[in-house]
Amino acid sequence: MGPAPPSRTESKGHLALVLHAHLPFVRHPEHAVFLEENWLYEAITETYLPLLGVFDRLLDDNVPFRITMSLTPPLAFMLKDELLCSRYARRITQLVELASKEVDRTRNDPPFNRLAQMYLDRFGECRDAFSGQYGRDLIGAFRRLQEAGVLEIIASAATHGYLPLMAVNPKAVRAQIRVGIEEHIRFFGRRPRGFWLPECAYAPGLDDFLAEFGVQYFITESHGIAYATPCPSFGVYAPVICPSGIAAFGRDIHSSKQVWSAIEGYPGDHQYREFYRDVGYDLDYDYIRPYIHPDGNRIDTGVKYYRITGADRHKEPYDPELALEKAAEHAGNFVFNRERQFEYIEPGMGRKPIVVAPYDAELFGHWWYEGPEWIEFLLRKIAYDQNVFDTITPGNYLNENAVNQRAYPCASSWGWRGYHEVWLEGSNAWIYRHLHAAADRMCELARLFNTPTELERRALNQAARELLLAQSSDWAFIMKTGTAVEYAVKRTKEHLQRFTGLCEELKARSVDEHRLDELERRDNIFPAIDYRVYA
Amino acid sequence: MERSDLQAMKLFQLKKLASRLGIPGRTKMDKAQIVEALVGKEITAARRAKAATRRPPARMPAGPRVAASTALAETPPSVEQKPASPPAEAATAPAPPKPPAPKAEPEHTHRKPHELPQQYNQNRIVLMPRDPNRLYAYWEITSAAVRAALQRLGVTAGEVKTVLRVHDVTDLVGPDSAQPQLEHSREYLSIETDPTADEWYINAARPNRLYCIERLFVAPDGRAVSLAVSNLAATPSDHISDVRGETWVAASRRGAGTFVPTAARNKWLAGQERAHETMSSYAGASSNAAAPATKS
Numbered sequence: 001m002g003p004a005p006p007s008r009t010e011s012k013g014h015l016a017l018v019l020h021a022h023l024p025f026v027r028h029p030e031h032a033v034f035l036e037e038n039w040l041y042e043a044i045t046e047t048y049l050p051l052l053g054v055f056d057r058l059l060d061d062n063v064p065f066r067i068t069m070s071l072t073p074p075l076a077f078m079l080k081d082e083l084l085c086s087r088y089a090r091r092i093t094q095l096v097e098l099a100s101k102e103v104d105r106t107r108n109d110p111p112f113n114r115l116a117q118m119y120l121d122r123f124g125e126c127r128d129a130f131s132g133q134y135g136r137d138l139i140g141a142f143r144r145l146q147e148a149g150v151l152e153i154i155a156s157a158a159t160h161g162y163l164p165l166m167a168v169n170p171k172a173v174r175a176q177i178r179v180g181i182e183e184h185i186r187f188f189g190r191r192p193r194g195f196w197l198p199e200c201a202y203a204p205g206l207d208d209f210l211a212e213f214g215v216q217y218f219i220t221e222s223h224g225i226a227y228a229t230p231c232p233s234f235g236v237y238a239p240v241i242c243p244s245g246i247a248a249f250g251r252d253i254h255s256s257k258q259v260w261s262a263i264e265g266y267p268g269d270h271q272y273r274e275f276y277r278d279v280g281y282d283l284d285y286d287y288i289r290p291y292i293h294p295d296g297n298r299i300d301t302g303v304k305y306y307r308i309t310g311a312d313r314h315k316e317p318y319d320p321e322l323a324l325e326k327a328a329e330h331a332g333n334f335v336f337n338r339e340r341q342f343e344y345i346e347p348g349m350g351r352k353p354i355v356v357a358p359y360d361a362e363l364f365g366h367w368w369y370e371g372p373e374w375i376e377f378l379l380r381k382i383a384y385d386q387n388v389f390d391t392i393t394p395g396n397y398l399n400e401n402a403v404n405q406r407a408y409p410c411a412s413s414w415g416w417r418g419y420h421e422v423w424l425e426g427s428n429a430w431i432y433r434h435l436h437a438a439a440d441r442m443c444e445l446a447r448l449f450n451t452p453t454e455l456e457r458r459a460l461n462q463a464a465r466e467l468l469l470a471q472s473s474d475w476a477f478i479m480k481t482g483t484a485v486e487y488a489v490k491r492t493k494e495h496l497q498r499f500t501g502l503c504e505e506l507k508a509r510s511v512d513e514h515r516l517d518e519l520e521r522r523d524n525i526f527p528a529i530d531y532r533v534y535a
Numbered sequence: 536m537e538r539s540d541l542q543a544m545k546l547f548q549l550k551k552l553a554s555r556l557g558i559p560g561r562t563k564m565d566k567a568q569i570v571e572a573l574v575g576k577e578i579t580a581a582r583r584a585k586a587a588t589r590r591p592p593a594r595m596p597a598g599p600r601v602a603a604s605t606a607l608a609e610t611p612p613s614v615e616q617k618p619a620s621p622p623a624e625a626a627t628a629p630a631p632p633k634p635p636a637p638k639a640e641p642e643h644t645h646r647k648p649h650e651l652p653q654q655y656n657q658n659r660i661v662l663m664p665r666d667p668n669r670l671y672a673y674w675e676i677t678s679a680a681v682r683a684a685l686q687r688l689g690v691t692a693g694e695v696k697t698v699l700r701v702h703d704v705t706d707l708v709g710p711d712s713a714q715p716q717l718e719h720s721r722e723y724l725s726i727e728t729d730p731t732a733d734e735w736y737i738n739a740a741r742p743n744r745l746y747c748i749e750r751l752f753v754a755p756d757g758r759a760v761s762l763a764v765s766n767l768a769a770t771p772s773d774h775i776s777d778v779r780g781e782t783w784v785a786a787s788r789r790g791a792g793t794f795v796p797t798a799a800r801n802k803w804l805a806g807q808e809r810a811h812e813t814m815s816s817y818a819g820a821s822s823n824a825a826a827p828a829t830k831s
Contacts, residue, residue, distance in 0.1 A: 057555070117559045124562035125554060168661050168766055204769065216786060227771075230778035247786050320557070398786055406782040411664070411771035419666035419771055429734060432663065433673045437655045493650055500652075 013237075013342040013353040014392035015382070016249070017375075018068040018219065020196055021048070021361035022160055024474035024491075025074035025525050029083055033294050036487055040078055041091045044138070045126050045302055047365040048079075050372035052134070052141050055150065058379055065150055065379040066391045069142065069361065070196035072156040073183040074472070076139050077525050080187070085136045092127045098291045098301060099123050102279070105287075111317040112305055118320060119303050143188050152393035154194035155184035155215070158526070162423045162473035164203035164411060165432060172439035172471070174209045175533040179468065179526060181213045186528060193395040194218065198473050200251065200358070201413035201420065211244040217394050218248055219358055220409055223418055225250030227410035237345055237353035239398070240407035248409045249394050254341060255357040258334060266334075267368035270308045271326040273318050275367060277306040304369075327370040331377035332385075339388040354397050355389075358414075427485070428476040434496050435471055439534075441503050442467050446534035449506070458520070459511045460531035463502040465523050470495035498523070541570045549573065660750050662765040667742030667773035672699070673734040674750055676762050684752045684760040695752040697730040698759070701737050704767065705745045715747055717764065742773040 023043060028034035058065055071079075078084050099120035106112040134141050145151040157163060158179035166172045177195070184192050195215045197206065202220045210218055217239065225236045225248060232240050236250030259265050280292050280301040292299045306315035307323065338355065345353050364371030382391055415422040424432070442463060449460055470492055478488035498519055505511045541549065549569045553561040558572045660674035685692060701724040704715035724739055740746060746769075750762040 057551075060551075114559070118557070121554075121557075121559060121562055128562070165663055168663070223772075227773070227775055229772070229776040230780055231776040233781060241784050241786050245786060402785045403783050404786065406784050411769065417666065420663075421665045421669070424663060424665050424671050429671060429673070433655075433661070433675070434651050436661060437657065440657075496651055 010387055011352070011390045012346040013355065013389045014397060015255075015338055015389055016066075016068060016354055016356045016392050016394050016397065018070070018154075018196075018356065018358035018394075019051070019361040019364070020070045020072075020156075020358060021075055022070070022072040022156065022198075023075045023078065023362075024472045025078065025159065025469060025523075027078065027081065027084060027522070027524070029522060033087075035293050035297070035299065036484065037084065037087065038091075038299060040084060041088050042300065042302060043362050043366055044079075044088055044130070045092060045095070045123070046369070047362050047372070048138055049126050049129055050365045051361065051375070052138065052145075053129075054372050054376040054379075055145050057376065059145075059148060059150060063380055063383050064390075065383060066152070066393050066396065067150065067379075068152045068154060068194065068393045068395075070154045070156045070194075071139070071142060071187075072160050072196075072198075073158050073180055073187075074160065074525065076183065076187045079138045081524075089127070089131055089136070092123060092130065094291055095302060096120065096123045096127055098279075098288075099303060101287075102303060111319075115305050115318060115320070116303070123302075139187055146188065152194065152395050153184075153188050153192070154196050155181050155192035156196040157198050158183065159468045159472045160198040160474060161468070161471035162198060162201055162420075162476065163206055164201050164413075164420055165423055166435065166439065166471060167203055167205070168436055169439045169443065170205075170209075171443050171534055172436075172467075173206065174212075175464070176468065176471065177206075177209045178213060178533050179529060181215070182528070183526065194393075196358075199413045199415055199423070199477075200224070201415070201423075201473075202248075202409055203411045204408060207242045207244040207246055207248070207409075211242075211246045216246055217398060218246070219356060219394070220248055220250055221412045221414040221418060222251045222253050224248065224409045224412035225407075227412075228407040229410075230407060232405055232407050234349055234353065234405070237349065237355065238351070238401065239354070239394070239404050240409065241404050242407070242409060247394075247398055247404060249354065249356045249397075250409075251358055251414065252355045255334070255338065255355055256359070258337065259357075259359060259363070266330040266374065267363070267371070268308065269326055269330070270310055271319070271323045272308055273304055273323065273369035274306040274308045274315055275304065275369075277304055277315055279303045279305070323370050324373060327374040328377045331374050331381055334378060335381045335386060339386055342389045351401060354392065354394070356394065422480050423473060423476040425480060427482075428479040431476060431492055434492075438467050438470065438496060438499050438503075442499075442531075442534045445503060445506055446531055449531075455511050455513060455516070456506060456509075457531070459502050459506055459516055461529050462516060462519050462523070463499055463506070464529055464531045464534060465526055466495045466499035466502065466519070468526070469523060470499065495523075538570060538574050541573050658763055660748060660763040660765045662746060662748045662768040664740075664746075664768045664770050665736075667770050668738065668740050670701070670737040670740050670746060670748070670768060670770070671734070672737065672748045672765065674763060674765075675733065676750060680762050681752075684762055687760050688752060688754045688758060690752075690754050692730075695754055696727050697732075698751045698753050699726040699728055699735055699737075700724070700749045700751060701726070701740070702747045702749065703741070703744050704747045708745060708767070715745075715767070717747070717749065717761075740770050742770050745769050 023039055026034070026036045026039060028037065055067070099116060102116035103113065103120055106116045130136060130138075142151065142153060146153050157176040159176070161172075161176045163173050163176060166176070181192060181195075191214050193216045195210050195218045197218055197220070200219060200221045202218075202224050207218065222236050225232055225240060228240055228248075232238070236252055239247040239249045242248055257264065259267070262268065278300045280288060280303075281298050285298075288298070288301075289296070291301050305318055307318040309316045341355065342353065364375060368374075379391065382389070412418055413420060413422075445460060445463060449456060452460060472491075475488040475492045478484050501515070502511075502519075544552075546566050546569075549566060550561065552573060553564070553569050556573070556576055558564075558569070561569065561572070564572065654675055654677075656677060657675060658677040658680045660672060662670055662672045665671055681692070685695070688695065702715070702717060702720045703722045704717075704720065707715040707717075707719060724737070726735065726737070728735060737748070745767050747767055748765045751759045752762060753759045
């Protein structure tokens with residue numbers, strides 16, 4: 001079945017690459033085209049399909065590797081949703097058409113013509129792979145990789161809720177975790193060994209709920225482990241066992257800085273593709289009109305012709321060959337640095353250290369266009385160019401290292417400055433009194449309705465859906481970073497209002513079936529949810 | 536590659552190869568055309584990736600200079616910021632993949648949305664940690680609670696000060712009860728607020744402590760009545776723990792035995808345990824109305 005396990009007796013340590021793939025649930029059947037749905041379509045074209053391509057090629061070539069991914073319930077649901085899949089197929093077909101026109105338009109301009117041809121080829125392959133090879137089922141493709149033994153898929157919270165800030169009602173936390181795990185089992189066919197805490201946000205006691213549902217490990221930000229009590233002997237290079245009995249792994253700062261750092265990270269290299277020069281904004285309005293938003297607002301198309309070039313506004317045409325060389329060089333650099341890191345830390349430990357390197361999956365390919373190629377080079381180089389370390393999943397590490405130090409991890413997150421302030425500040429603090437009140441009322445409803453009628457049961461389940469959707473940490477995050485604030489506020493209010501409406505109808509024992517039908521049609525995530533997760 | 540080898544391959548294999556080599560125009564080619572395009576090409580991309588010679592790093596990293604367990608003392612406690620995008624932009628944490636919207640978004644105008652209820656008719660105050668030194672609290676005080684408190688004090692609304700008290704209850708929470716005895720609280724921060732305020736940012740907390748916040752009316756003669764008392768909130772740590780001593784356990788589903796304290800057990804450890812138990816034992820924000828009158 002898959003390639004042989006990469007653990008070699010001579011390796012000094014293990015690298016655990018973890019890709020966290022998440023998008024908030026965005027689905028608007030009430031509109032023919034909806035701008036924010038593009039987040040999904042862009043990620044499919046630029047991240048998920050390319051990553052699947054990388055893993056498939058590595059498997060084909062029998063390259064030994066192990067990688068871990070979280071695929072959150074909203075993302076998994078959207079990738080299986082028929083409406084969104086057909087809209088993606090429509091979008092990628094449009095982009096093929098655009099690329100084809102671009103090839104024609106640039107026929108007398110060789111540097112751009114080559115790029116237009118590149119996009120035509122790549123978009124064509126996406127279109128064909130999506131509907132053909134993958135049968136519009138990318139979740140199935142990830143699942144097959146898990147079954148091949150190279151990928152470990154871990155679960156996450158139902159709607160990626162920011163768990164420490166809903167902890168005033170522990171049942172709300174427990175429900176996010178429970179629904180997240182149940183959805184994971186529904187999509188991937190097995191109980192998850194690991195759990196990705198949204199935003200790596202940990203507060204003492206969360207792990208009790210993870211343990212209750214059979215999770216064996218989770219990941220925290222570096223200081224979640226570094227500042228644990230008592231002080232962990234191995235820093236972040238081994239997991240600790242929490243009082244609940246499950247393991248906590250800490251992110252390694254050094255490997256994350258090399259990729260994430262705005263100043264020194266790889267993605268900022270001048271050869272790489274410039275994100276902010278898209279033909280959707282650059283080209284003549286009438287020409288590009290069919291490929292941007294129908295209401296006339298310019299949006300990204302994914303056809304970008306320039307490289308970063310420098311810090312100022314002057315941009316040179318993108319050269320894919322040079323960019324690929326750079327990605328190979330950066331992969332080599334990463335390998336080299338990890339080798340030095342393992343050579344340094346291993347002798348003091350008396351066991352093989354683990355370096356946990358989690359990243360947002362969407363960094364690779366979408367924000368950093370050459371990211372997936374970097375990953376492919378990286379995994380090949382790790383397999384063939386050195387023998388200091390190998391790749392592993394945290395689950396495999398626990399198999400090999402069952403005994404670890406007991407400690408209480410420190411509350412933390414991987415957000416800016418390492419704690420909760422990003423999600424609790426001037427732009428977004430207002431949501432919490434409403435979210436907490438709604439959670440309390442949901443628990444009250446779950447207690448009140450022991451034997452609901454069929455209509456009431458449907459309304460209770462829909463109320464649970466609306467509450468979970470309102471709790472997405474994405475809304476607070478967007479309010480803070482200011483990218484799509486109006487949309488995030490609208491979603492928060494709408495879900496809370498829908499929840500309140502259902503709550504009041506249920507208390508008055510008169511559920512409006514027509515309205516419920518409409519809500520079930522629109523907010524159709526978690527089809528199998530049972531409101532009693534809040535009891 | 537040899538023509539005969541290529542012709543022996545299936546079309547989908549040829550397409551995969553062509554994709555890997557970046558053959559332009561490949562999506563429109565038939566088998567004969569792809570074979571022609573591939574004849575003589577070496578799989579340089581794959582070979583380069585597999586057998587790349589080690590190149591010197593672009594930049595020598597500042598590696599760990601001290602032993603692993605204390606290396607982190609030298610790294611800054613705050614987390615590296617994640618770039619949203621190619622770092623031409625100022626570094627901000629990543630949003631869902633999307634470029635900036637063309638229209639300007641007003642900042643922070645949605646702080647008090649009008650379509651959500653202003654009140655839930657639940658007298659409560661909730662305390663939430665933001666970081667090792669800062670907390671946030673929001674509250675709703677019902678008019679019934681206000682009337683009862685004023686009556687108790689025997690004063691009118693215009694005569695009282697509205698005050699927040701931030702109690703450090705780390706040493707007050709007994710092992711058997713989650714509820715701190717606030718009458719014994721000696722360490723608190725008093726903040727006078729506008730009576731109409733319904734939220735507050737507290738910036739003077741200390742790391743690794745347990746806090747509780749109280750909203751009170753304080754009469755001119757100093758007597759005070761509690762309007763609401765919050766849940767317990769623990770501030771996170773911001774430094775490596777002083778507690779040493781190790782216990783080694785195997786991972787298990789539920790609590791692998793009781794934690795055996797070493798001689799170095801101290802109140803930090805108790806604070807951590809207490810914080811750990813707030814999740815399970817203090818479910819829900821407390822919503823006590825008037826507590827017994829206390830001296831301010």
